[in-house]
Amino acid sequence: MPTPQLVSVLLVEDELQFRRGLQTLLTFYNDDCYLQFQIVGEAISVDQALKLAMEQNPALILLNLGLPEFDGIKVLVGLRERGYKGKVLVLSAHRKDEWVYRAMQAGAKGYIAKDRVGSQLYDAISTVMNDEIFLAPETATSFFRMFHFYAGRSLQADRGVHLTEREHEVLHWLVQGASNEEISSYLFVTVATVKAHLTAIFNKLSVNSRSQAIIKALKLGLVMT
Structure with a gap:
């Protein structure tokens, strides 16, 4: 059996109940999965997220896009400006094309609808930690619809x-x-x-x-x- 890979994780989620659910899922994965997770911090705001990201330098950030006033996008932009080299996986209740496109454009490596976290989280983490992009089929459709608009239809x-x-x-x-x-x-x-x-x-x-x-x-x- 290959040696498990330890992944340091920062949770950026202002909803306590959902944050606790993420902790439970990550603990569950640690029982028998190749990837092992260590939560190194929890943040509920932009300032906290950026501060902890720079202090802890986690390999992975699980980011709620729907922080107050959609500040999840500000976190992504702030991380990029500060040279953060880890992976950011967005968890969001928002499925509109614009939000998927903006999150990916701002630097997210994957996007999961919150109601699909239970079934998609581990696969999504495995994908982004392997330097690939994770988009579920329904989310990929939203992203490429906006991509087509900006890069295709508008040019035509x-x-x-x-x-x-x-x-x-x-x-x-x-x-x-x-x-x-x-x-x-x-x-x-x-x-x-x-x-x-x-x-x-x-x-x-x-x-x-x-x-x-x-x-x-x-x-x-x-x-x-």
Whole structure:
């Protein structure tokens, strides 16, 4: 029998009951699985998560995307900025295409719906610890739907209107009804940067207002609702 591999784990989850459930699952795996887990910390906020990640340098972070105000994305961005080299596996109650895409784009190595954790967690951990990406079929569909939108459909429709990737993202959230402040939060840029992108978008679409931009973007097929 091969020597078990010890994996240090940081839990980032603000729901106590769910966090306890993760502890129970990891303990259960330790009984007869190749991967053995040692929990080196628990965090319930962005600041705690980043602090513990830098102090403990865990091999794996199990991250709840749905921390208050979707701060799980901020954790991913903060880890990337600080040069964290371990793996992050997102656990989320949110299945919308945008959240799966944003989490993976921000650096997650895998994404599991919370109601599938019991059946998928060990396989997901094994996959990401083997330097591969874990996406369950239903989650992969969401991710590639958004990938197609940003990298495929938008480029095909862009023959006459040449928007940058970031301008496509701003336009997407504009069509969703997001304010400048919300777009700023979603894309982790300043409000001033959002305004600059909107000015560029308006110029390229030859429009003068948000509503005109939305209508023209939909007519040209630059975004999907």
